Structure formats: structure tokens, C-alpha cells
Amino acid sequence: MSQRIVTRPLTAEAFAPFGDVIDVSGEPDKMINQGMCGRHHDKAILDFSDGKAGISVFNAQARELPMRLDMVERHPDGSQAFLPLSREPFLVVVAPDENGRPGTPLAFVTAPGQGVNYHRNVWHAVCAPLSEQGQFAVVDRIGDGPNLEEYWFEEDITIQEQ
Numbered sequence: 001m002s003q004r005i006v007t008r009p010l011t012a013e014a015f016a017p018f019g020d021v022i023d024v025s026g027e028p029d030k031m032i033n034q035g036m037c038g039r040h041h042d043k044a045i046l047d048f049s050d051g052k053a054g055i056s057v058f059n060a061q062a063r064e065l066p067m068r069l070d071m072v073e074r075h076p077d078g079s080q081a082f083l084p085l086s087r088e089p090f091l092v093v094v095a096p097d098e099n100g101r102p103g104t105p106l107a108f109v110t111a112p113g114q115g116v117n118y119h120r121n122v123w124h125a126v127c128a129p130l131s132e133q134g135q136f137a138v139v140d141r142i143g144d145g146p147n148l149e150e151y152w153f154e155e156d157i158t159i160q161e162q
């Protein structure tokens with residue numbers, strides 16, 4: 001059986017069951033540095049079972065839509081945040097957990113400047129930029145063990161644009 005998942009714009013409300021949307025489009029939470037800088041403060045819930053928080057940079061290859069969704073993964077020991085270093089959109093795919101397996105995936109396309117923080121143990125597709133500017137700062141758990149569970153879909157799932 002094949003399934004087609006249509007992308008939708010990323011909103012904090014729709015993404016809330018899966019994580020946080022890190023968005024700097026609105027007003028900052030506070031002005032700092034003598035009024036010269038707007039601080040969008042404390043935008044995501046970092047959650048690690050052990051280890052430490054790390055900052056890495058991903059240079060991800062661009063993906064094209066429609067795209068076959070082969071697998072989703074999750075990190076049982078920590079949350080994982082993706083902060084794009086460009087204003088290009090990227091694809092965010094998540095799925096609810098249904099007795100240890102992913103349920104029907106949801107696919108979002110970010111608006112310029114939006115980042116995401118997947119909450120701990122949430123099924124998600126790997127980092128998927130939709131342009132060549134696929135550079136991300138990633139904040140996630142650095143520690144022992146794989147901190148990775150993968151689920152490879154048997155059925156044919158295609159992500160397509162709205």
C-alpha cells in the first residue's frame with residue numbers, strides 16, 4: 001500500500017505534540033544590550049537523560065519534493081534542535097508513536113528563519129534542507145550509547161508539496 005503525505009506550513013500549534021518551533025519572526029521577548037538587540041528568549045525545551053548538551057553544525061545535502069520517506073528515527077536520551085544558518089526552507093517530518101512504532105507521519109515546510117526542536121524520543125525524519133543552503137546548528141545530547149532508534153518503513157510513503 002502506498003501513502004502520500006502532503007506538506008503544510010509549520011506552526012507552533014501543529015508541531016506542539018512533537019516539539020518546539022524556534023521562530024524569530026515576531027517581537028523579541030526582551031530588548032538587551034542597551035536596546036541594540038532583541039532576545040528571543042528560552043525558545044525550546046532541552047531534555048537529556050544524561051551526557052551533556054552539544055552544539056554541532058550539519059552540512060546537509062538538499063532534498064527534492066516529492067520525496068520518498070524511507071525511515072524515521074528517534075533519540076531516546078535527548079531532544080534535538082535544528083537552527084538553520086540560512087533563511088531557506090527545510091522539510092520537517094514527524095510521527096506520533098503508536099506502541100513503539102511511528103503512526104501516520106506529518107510533513108511541514110519551515111518559513112524563513114524557523115527552526116525546530118524535536119522533543120526527546122519523538123519520531124522524525126533526518127535533516128532535510130530543500131535548497132543547497134543546508135547548513136544547520138544542531139543542539140543535541142552528547143554522551144555514551146547510540147541514542148538512536150530507527151524505523152524503516154515497509155510501505156511506500158511519498159512526501160509531496162501542498
Ligand SMILES: NC(=O)N[C@@H](O)C(=O)O
Pocket residue numbers: 073080124125126127
Ligand atoms: N544522526 C544525526 O546526528 N542526525 C539525525 O539525528 C537527524 O535528525 O538528522
Ligand code: NI
Pocket residue numbers: 073075080124126
Ligand atoms: Ni535526529
